[in-house]
Amino acid sequence: MPVGLMLSGVLVWQASNATFVGSTANTGNNWTAGTVGLTNDSGGVPMFQITNMVPGDSGSHCIKITSSASVPSTVKLYSDVSAVPTNNISSYINLTIEEGNGGTYASCAAFTPVGGAAYTGTLANFTSTKTSFANGVGPWSLTGNPPENLSYRISWSFDSSAPNSTEDGSTPHVSFIWEAQNS
Numbered sequence: 006m007p008v009g010l011m012l013s014g015v016l017v018w019q020a021s022n023a024t025f026v027g028s029t030a031n032t033g034n035n036w037t038a039g040t041v042g043l044t045n046d047s048g049g050v051p052m053f054q055i056t057n058m059v060p061g062d063s064g065s066h067c068i069k070i071t072s073s074a075s076v077p078s079t080v081k082l083y084s085d086v087s088a089v090p091t092n093n094i095s096s097y098i099n100l101t102i103e104e105g106n107g108g109t110y111a112s113c114a115a116f117t118p119v120g121g122a123a124y125t126g127t128l129a130n131f132t133s134t135k136t137s138f139a140n141g142v143g144p145w146s147l148t149g150n151p152p153e154n155l156s157y158r159i160s161w162s163f164d165s166s167a168p169n170s171t172e173d174g175s176t177p178h179v180s181f182i183w184e185a186q187n188s
Contacts, residue, residue, distance in 0.1 A: 039076035039149070041185045045069065046110045052159060052181070060097075060171075063162035067108030067116050070145075070183050072153040078185045081141030082123075082157065084132045085180040092174035097164040098128035102142060108156035116158050128161070128176060138184045147185065 045068050052066040072080065082102070102124040108116030123142045124131060135141050145155050159181070 039187065040074060041076065041078050041187050042073040043080065043183055043185050044071050044073070045183070046071070048110070050110075052110075053161065055161075058163045060163055060167040061165040063160070065113060065158055065160035067110065067113040067156055067158045068181075069109045069154055069156045071151075072147050072185060073151045074147050074153070074185055074187070075149055075151065076187045077149045078147040079143065079188045080145040080147060080155070080183055080185045081138050081143035082181060082183050083135045083137055083141035085136070085182055086132045086177035087180075089177040090175045092171070093129075093176065094163075094167070094171045094174035095132060095176040096127050096129040097167040097171055098176060099126070099162045099164060100128050100131055101125050101160045102131075103158045103160075104145065105156050105158065106154075108158055113158055116156055118158070123157075128179065132177060132179055138186060141184070146188070 047068055052068060053064075055062075055064065070080070072078065101122050103116075103118040104120065104123050105116050105118040124135070147153050
């Protein structure tokens with residue numbers, strides 16, 4: 006009997022060890038994040054460094070923004086200021102900001118606006134109300150198929166009715182900031 010129990014145990018062990026096996030695999034999985042990136046063609050040179058203005062003076066400058074975003078995104082323009090002067094004349098500087106095609110930092114000659122002005126008002130208003138992505142000028146919608154370009158023409162005029170108190174005045178140091186956020 007002990008030999009019979011041992012023999013039946015070996016048979017059960019062998020039977021439970023004999024199975025069919027099948028498998029499949031899906032290898033090489035990975036995840037890569039998209040990108041949201043912007044550049045401009047200014048080469049780091051400010052668009053405006055105007056000196057010795059008098060009431061009635063005006064000018065404009067263009068800049069081309071290029072997106073390298075690989076995902077759908079939204080771009081808005083806003084400002085940041087530093088070094089606000091004692092005699093701040095930004096309420097006498099009128100701005101018009103247009104979006105379009107063809108303009109570059111080197112020249113606005115080929116600029117063609119798309120739609121109406123994106124912003125019209127004073128520099129003071131722009132720098133106090135367009136201070137973040139949430140309240141910035143725009144949106145410019147990106148498809149996520151780079152490169153995508155949009156030119157901006159920023160025109161200014163020094164109000165012809167600016168009072169004598171604006172003599173020797175200046176504006177804050179203004180940064181124009183284009184920000185893209187994926188949508």
